[in-house]
Amino acid sequence: MRFWYKLFWVLAWVTEAVGGLFYPLLLVLASLMTTTNENNRLVDIPGFSLVLIALGAATVATLVGLILYLKHHRKAGWILLIAGAVLFAAAAIGIRICCMPASGATSMKVTGEYRLTGFKLIARHGLPVLIPLWVLLASVCRNRMEDRQMYEEALADVAKDEDSTLSLKKEK
Numbered sequence: 001m002r003f004w005y006k007l008f009w010v011l012a013w014v015t016e017a018v019g020g021l022f023y024p025l026l027l028v029l030a031s032l033m034t035t036t037n038e039n040n041r042l043v044d045i046p047g048f049s050l051v052l053i054a055l056g057a058a059t060v061a062t063l064v065g066l067i068l069y070l071k072h073h074r075k076a077g078w079i080l081l082i083a084g085a086v087l088f089a090a091a092a093i094g095i096r097i098c099c100m101p102a103s104g105a106t107s108m109k110v111t112g113e114y115r116l117t118g119f120k121l122i123a124r125h126g127l128p129v130l131i132p133l134w135v136l137l138a139s140v141c142r143n144r145m146e147d148r149q150m151y152e153e154a155l156a157d158v159a160k161d162e163d164s165t166l167s168l169k170k171e172k
Helices: 002-033 048-070 074-099 118-125 127-160
Strands: none
8 A cells, every 4th residue: 555655646746737827827828928820929819818717727736635635634635635726727728718618729730730629628627637646545545555564563452462451252
């Protein structure tokens, strides 16, 4: 269980680093520098500034949630992790609405390839939704590991104090 516990924590932190920090930062920089086919910036699209605000709030919420969870403020950590996941999902939906219209005009490269596909959207901006799942699985593994340790300690105590326990055998 210790291996799975550590693996799920590593997955949570890697997912936070890549999906929770790197991709939102990349989107903010791209929205300020990249032009669409209509020759405007992504931040000029109506509603896109709300998407950036949601991404920023989600990034801060998941990062602070992970830190609080590690500092043994479990309830506050869970609340922030779930709030961050909901905000990331809302931001991904907002990106879909703003950047992938039915015409595909803002999501086409000059070469005719799609700039943003549904798979890229889910892989980049839906990935942080997995962070609460990794934390939940790590928590379950930690609880199982602690239960196993308590069980082994109890067995060792029983084996050590065999004479002092109650017995149904009649003494002669």
